[in-house]
Amino acid sequence: MSDSFKKEFKPINDYADTWSLSHSEIDRKPLIVRYREGFKEAVGHTGYPYQIGVAIPLIEASKEGLPSKEEGDRLYEIEDALTEALATNSEAAFALSITTSGMRELVFYASEWKPEYYEAKVNAVAQQFLEHELQFMIQSDPDWNTFSQFSK
Secondary structure (H helix, E strand, O other), X not given: OOXXXXXXXXXXXXXXXXXXXXXXXXXXXXXXXXXXXXXXXXOOOOOOOEEEEEEEEOOOOOOOOOOOHHHHHHHHHHHHHHHHHHOHHHOEEEEEEEEEXXXXXXXXXXXXXXXXXXXXXXXXXXXXXXXXXXXXXXXXOOOOHHHHHHOO
């Protein structure tokens, strides 16, 4: 592909910070997805080719696999703390939240492959929320396939 056909991307924080919510089912359990609508234009952002996932098993999931209101509020606090920690200097951007089957996964896209660095940031946040286990992973996802799969 010639350079003249390459997509131009804005700085990550210039995309609209509007969010959408979708409901579906997976294995007969509710699937609730919240995604940053403005990032539909950022799919494949060349400056953010790495996906960070933070999975958080629910403490007391309902029979449908969803959190109580109290636990949901605490998960939002964890989300805010992770966003503050990981999005420092636009190093990563929060893109997606998936809740299903007794688990919430938060998806960020990062600018650099620094697994130990990002894991240390997640672990520091985990120390503020000892009642929840935060599970970290990072992988290459230059086409933002995870985001695209859940933001339809």
